[in-house]
Amino acid sequence: MPEYILVGVFALVGLMFAGAAMIFSRIVAPRFPNQGQKLEAYESGEKPIGSARIQFKIGYYLFALVFLVFDVEAVFFFPTLGVLRSIGEPGGLSISRIAIWAELFFFIGVLVFALVYAWRKKVLEWE
Amino acid sequence: MTPLSITHPLGDWIRQQLPSPFAAIANGLIAVIAIAMLVVVTAIFLVWLERKVCARFQARLGPTRVGPFGLLQPVADAIKLLMKENIRPRTVDQLAYFLAPLLPITGSFLVLIVIPFDHNLQVLDPDAGIVYVTAVSGMGILGVLIGGWGSNNKYSLLGSMRAGAQLFSYELSMVLCMLLIVMASGTASLRNIVLSQQGTILDWWIFKLPVAGLVAFLLFIVSSTAELNRGPLDLSEAEQELTGGFHTEYTGISFSMFFLAEFVNMFAAAGLGATLFLGGFLAPQIGWHPVDQLLAFIPGFIWFAAKAYFLIFLYMWTRWTFPRLRIDHLLSLEWKFLLPASLANLLLAATLVLFKWVIP
């Protein structure tokens, strides 16, 4: 557990590191408030046409859904694969190792089936 | 393995001198300073290196004027970026716009602390080191997403949406490649992964698993390029299409935070690749005793740096050679090629491990 306190410390340090640079820049950088159209959003030097806050077609949100499936799978893999080498008696082909191995094949088979399904359903196509 | 040992002698000495809570704090402080220094130095050096290497790829000289070989050029750039006016457009989302540049650099801090630079040069060695790395490495892209959305600019918006798609797609094959190493070495701790590659060069995971190791290494390089947002997979920046992508609206120091993080993340990813596939801090032993002794005499962190910079060179090489993919090709490449390939590769490796063709 104390290890993860250190992670928190470093997260803070990272934020402070960036924050300090930005504060320092605030102090030393010049400021010329609002000259001309400098505070407009950049759109190749022209006034933007309409806001960017629109409901627009992302086109790849379905990938995100498929991703969820596979990402969860990766988490399941971690413990399974971690023990593939060490389970049972060291060395040798034990039943439990073969079972894990077969399980792995089955699991990935299911996943590949899902992938193929998504592929056939044109989820993996743009739009 | 105590979590706080920067180096054994120094850590032990501090532990002898101070009572334990203070010693932990002192060691922690040293770690913080060391990592912060590493971030700054790496970023500055890599900016210089990228410019130099890119120039040489393009038959140019690169920076030559500031300092010897232009070494101080990035320092000059940093000063310039610090002194630039911070223009915050009127239309941005204040909180998101401010928060976004802080996140990528924090992410790179968090990745760097688990990377074993040498036998005892590692801030933290969590048992599930690889899970931790995949968890925190997403932070950079989070910054990109938030920044792109907060900028209220159509170019940024497109860039950040692309970044999102790219992140979650390439995360998969990257995790699968790492999993392969976890399976082969039987541990998820980065330090133990390195130690599992002891022996000659042929004991590195890239060679030890015939075919599967090499394939996993290549897949790792490709998917980490996408994760790092570097060309040819730098879709969220894509300056020819989106002018600057997610950082179009960022100026001065807030832009340089993205920029800095990109380079530090590149070092972290290269370090990770070296750790997983190239034996990390271990010296490349060739099995001939006199040479091996000589090679082992060189400290581990130098070997680590050499391997990491070799990978960095690979990243730069591909970046300055290949044209950029289109976003739908990028996603097809992952889902229709890299993901099935890494799944098949994983199965191949599992079979190899099971029948112990390679691993004793």
Added chain:
Amino acid sequence: MISLNRFAGSVSALLKGLGVTLNYIVHPKRVVTREYPENRETLTFPERFRGQVVMPHDENNDHNCTACTLCEKACPNGSISILTTKNIASKRVLGQFVYRLSSCTLCNLCIEACPFDAIRMGHGFEMAGYTREELDLILNKKEGR
């Protein structure tokens, strides 16, 4: 099989591309950069290089211009104005050869028009100035008498 062939072809094409760039990095001789302000002394120009117009003067500070104004007429932009004056023999001679670099397009037409080789294209190429007035040049060194 076809797709496997295509894959192999793609990979080999990518590797060839990498080979090309690697070739550049391992051959420092292929670097073509010239560091400009530092090499100012060693810069060479082809003889016909068209820099700003100059009027060659001989050792007595004399020039060939007879103020015939052919160059003035040949100039498409009106960059040249010949201001004449009278010499002691009340002959029309060149007073001032006014050359406005700011509107000159370095097109070479004035030099072609000149029958006496009084002006030619110089090799000066650093033509920037801080004010427009700096770019109004008088090419002859002394007024005709």
Added chain:
Amino acid sequence: MIKADSKLLSTLPPGFALHDTGEDGSQEYFLNMGPQHPSTHGVLKLVVKLDGEKVVEVVPHLGFIHRAIEKMGENESFVQYIHLTDRMDYLSSHINNLCVCMAIEKAMGIGVPERGEYIRVMVSELQRIQSHLLWWGSFGMDLGAVSTFLYGFKEREKITALFEELCGARLTMNFFRPGGSNSDVPETFLPRVKEIIQDLKFALDEFDALLTKNPIIIERTRGVGILPKERAISYGCSGPVARASGVDLDVRKHSPYSVYDRFEFDVPLGKNGDCYDRYWVRMEEMRQSIRILEQASAHFPPDPYRSKEKPNYKVPAGSYFASVETARGLFCTYMVSENAMKPYRIKSRSPNFSNLSAINEMSAGGKIADLVTILSTLDIIVPDIDR
């Protein structure tokens, strides 16, 4: 269905309409690409209507650097107009100059000596290669391979240096005159052309390895931005853009000017009219230009290089026309003279305006990235569009 924002509708550029929101709640939106954009190659503004990343409509806005060159020409003498054509398509300035000279020659019945014609052909072909090299570099850069830009420029530099030796300028040449050229080629010309040919052959192989066979390029250009043959003709496209669509139009071949009829070369034609064909046609054209250069330098005739110079060019009354094939397509000069020193009206037909007009048809339905690819393969020069 959500009604489009009426406040937004009033700010739209003329000629644009915004549809109401689609069934899934997604909206179309407008994006300005240019005038300050890395891939519009100058001050061109494209207003793009997008649906997500899909391009719905592209409207180019021109006129940012309009200089009224044709109007200026009415106040210049015929010879003075030559140097203004340098400033239209600055990558084909030699060829543009040639076109004006040919019109004057036709009007006044001036002949060109053998050597002068050979100089014209060789310099034109060098200019074409030089222009295509720059295009190749910027094409690679537009697709994200930044190094190619430098490689293209590196090779182009050799030709530019040759031009510098030839006429003293690197971009705005003003070299050709009615009846020949303003000076003979220097002695070093032929050996250097041969050197350049050798270098180019090597470089073109490198270029093939870098881009032509690169699967990423093939993926990004095959089937992208298709311009069918009929549409190419009706838009008035010319040059590599039209030839990639299968339009067999090359002035050099079909109404040969100068001495082009003496050389053997092929006119590469594309089949599909997509971006890859346009790319391939240009690469092939460079090889054909090298062929012409080789033939020309093998039989380079002796003096004189220019027929007798006229004291002034007083063009007899009438209208005169000449056309050439520049690196980008058909360049024509049409001039009306009233038996005076200055043209009554002079008109230059330049290829880029017509080529650009096809962009909406080519890019609608593609992605933003495709728009950049298409714009790059059109190889536009903005000063030539605006004139």
